[in-house]
Amino acid sequence: MANRNIINFLGKKIINISNHVGKATQLFEATIRCMFTAPAELKSVLNQISEVGIRSLGVILLSSLFTGMVFSFHMCYVTNLWLGSPALAGLGISVAMLKELGPMITGLVLAGRVGAQISAELGTMKVTEQIDALYTLGTNPVKYLYVPRFIACMIAVPLLTMYAGVIGIFGGFLVSAQKFKVPSSVFWNEIIEYVQVGDVAHGVIKAFFFGLIIVTVSCYRGLDCRGGAEGVGKATTSAVVISMILILISDYFLTTILMTIGIGVE
Amino acid sequence: MIKIRDLHKSFGDNHVLRGVNLDIVDGETITIIGGSGEGKTVLLKTIMGLVRPDEGMVQINGIDIAGLKEKRLEPIQGKFGMLFQGAALFDSLTVGENVAFGLHYLKDMPEEDIRVKVSRMLEMVGLDGIENLKPDELSGGMKKRVSLARAIARDPEYILYDEPSTGLDPIMADVINELIIHLQGELKITSIAVTHDMISAYKISNRIAMLYKGRIEEVGTPRDIKRTKNPVVKQFITGSSKGPIKVQG
Numbered sequence: 001m002a003n004r005n006i007i008n009f010l011g012k013k014i015i016n017i018s019n020h021v022g023k024a025t026q027l028f029e030a031t032i033r034c035m036f037t038a039p040a041e042l043k044s045v046l047n048q049i050s051e052v053g054i055r056s057l058g059v060i061l062l063s064s065l066f067t068g069m070v071f072s073f074h075m076c077y078v079t080n081l082w083l084g085s086p087a088l089a090g091l092g093i094s095v096a097m098l099k100e101l102g103p104m105i106t107g108l109v110l111a112g113r114v115g116a117q118i119s120a121e122l123g124t125m126k127v128t129e130q131i132d133a134l135y136t137l138g139t140n141p142v143k144y145l146y147v148p149r150f151i152a153c154m155i156a157v158p159l160l161t162m163y164a165g166v167i168g169i170f171g172g173f174l175v176s177a178q179k180f181k182v183p184s185s186v187f188w189n190e191i192i193e194y195v196q197v198g199d200v201a202h203g204v205i206k207a208f209f210f211g212l213i214i215v216t217v218s219c220y221r222g223l224d225c226r227g228g229a230e231g232v233g234k235a236t237t238s239a240v241v242i243s244m245i246l247i248l249i250s251d252y253f254l255t256t257i258l259m260t261i262g263i264g265v266e
Numbered sequence: 267m268i269k270i271r272d273l274h275k276s277f278g279d280n281h282v283l284r285g286v287n288l289d290i291v292d293g294e295t296i297t298i299i300g301g302s303g304e305g306k307t308v309l310l311k312t313i314m315g316l317v318r319p320d321e322g323m324v325q326i327n328g329i330d331i332a333g334l335k336e337k338r339l340e341p342i343q344g345k346f347g348m349l350f351q352g353a354a355l356f357d358s359l360t361v362g363e364n365v366a367f368g369l370h371y372l373k374d375m376p377e378e379d380i381r382v383k384v385s386r387m388l389e390m391v392g393l394d395g396i397e398n399l400k401p402d403e404l405s406g407g408m409k410k411r412v413s414l415a416r417a418i419a420r421d422p423e424y425i426l427y428d429e430p431s432t433g434l435d436p437i438m439a440d441v442i443n444e445l446i447i448h449l450q451g452e453l454k455i456t457s458i459a460v461t462h463d464m465i466s467a468y469k470i471s472n473r474i475a476m477l478y479k480g481r482i483e484e485v486g487t488p489r490d491i492k493r494t495k496n497p498v499v500k501q502f503i504t505g506s507s508k509g510p511i512k513v514q515g
């Protein structure tokens with residue numbers, strides 16, 4: 001009997017999740033189709049880029065700066081402990097920031113900031129019938145709401161990732177130079193000598209997928225929302241949580257795939 | 267001409283529409299009455315394809331829109347204007363931009379004409395000169411009227427009014443009633459209204475239909491409805507808590 005209930009429960013969950021995945025995929029497909037058949041207005045795309053990108057500069061600055069600093073701390077501390085002097089700070093930090101921490105921090109911060117904003121905004125529009133109103137006024141919500149956000153995320157998330165990487169390396173440099181007295185020429189020379197375009201590409205490609213996850217999940221949760229203020233709250237929370245989890249999980253698989261095909265291989 | 271046949275719609279276990287049959291003749295104003303949560307809004311939205319029915323037919327000028335692809339549906343939706351129950355104004359845009367919204371997508375309309383049209387529409391609903399206000403600066407009644415201005419700006423063939431007079435004072439409600447009558451008389455717009463307000467139902471309608479338990483319980487002219495023998499309709503129009511309609515909770 002108990003088994004039956006569990007199977008029942010799991011079955012319902014799986015159907016439910018497949019249903020959501022299917023509908024989110026449909027939304028994604030409609031977006032791609034819409035992007036090519038009915039170009040979005042430049043003005044709203046720029047608007048969204050400023051919303052997603054420019055307004056995230058500060059929070060990403062802080063989070064990647066301190067991440068770079070703490071990473072540098074550990075790196076220098078451990079190498080100092082075992083090798084007698086801090087080593088490979090420049091290379092270690094830049095590879096970590098460019099390939100992993102930069103995209104990850106950008107993804108997670110934007111999942112919180114942008115994901116919440118998009119899902120709350122679209123969710124409110126949904127529950128107040130503004131989405132329905134768009135249809136009645138001859139406007140397709142996918143084109144008017146989703147496409148500009150989609151394009152903005154696709155552009156802004158990779159750019160912010162590069163920015164996060166650079167800031168993080170700089171933070172790492174500060175700590176290695178100030179606290180562990182690594183000469184700056186050593187730090188930067190390592191980077192110039194060993195860091196490759198592939199490392200940057202590795203991070204940027206991952207960021208591209210993280211952007212895709214954030215915008216698709218949050219738009220879908222917003223447009224799927226119902227039930228007043230409570231529904232908007234739920235949609236927002238779930239958009240953020242689902243985006244974060246998907247980013248963390250997909251990160252591993254993307255890394256594996258990219259390394260297998262040789263992007264970012266040292 | 268709108269033909270609705272055996273229309274069903276469920277949300278999960280909630281079977282809202284259970285076989286609605288209704289014909290709406292061009293040029294008439296028909297009012298749908300019914301209790302809260304009976305599915306009046308769902309019916310309106312199904313008529314213009316915002317909600318997809320599970321079963322049945324909604325035929326608009328001879329085209330069944332029930333299973334129509336989005337691309338084919340859009341031009342048909344373009345024939346409709348809708349006044350939403352909660353006004354549904356775009357809160358990031360000004361009143362003027364809201365009213366102009368649907369006009370920007372009519373390709374051959376120059377900016378200047380749009381501006382003139384917007385101010386004419388606002389004047390028509392008694393709100394001239396508020397183009398630059400934001401929706402959150404308006405009262406509930408003003409929002410409704412702006413929403414109406416936005417709906418009629420596109421010169422629709424059909425207008426759907428979802429509770430046009432709810433939340434308005436009796437005088438303002440009557441202004442809206444007059445406007446609906448005017449739109450029908452002057453512009454020959456076919457109107458479908460949903461309301462709880464029997465005074466305005468009697469005033470604006472050529473016919474009244476009552477939605478009860480997911481079906482149309484009775485259709486008739488206001489005279490027929492006032493003299494109905496049907497106990498359900500009778501209870502509803504007289505607003506009595508005693509009768510076949512059970513109040514839940």
Ligand SMILES: Nc1ncnc2c1ncn2[C@@H]1O[C@H](COP(=O)(O)OP(=O)(O)OP(=O)(O)O)[C@@H](O)[C@H]1O
Nearest residue numbers: 226277280282301302303304305306307308309351
């Ligand atoms: N998108 C939806 N998803 C799930 N249930 C819905 C949805 N839209 C409406 N419903 C349900 O359908 C039923 C009918 O809702 P509807 O809004 O049509 O009622 P109504 O007759 O317009 O009521 P009111 O007079 O209060 O506006 C309600 O039980 C509602 O919860």
Ligand SMILES: [Mg+2]
Nearest residue numbers: 306307351428
């Ligand atoms: Mg309603």
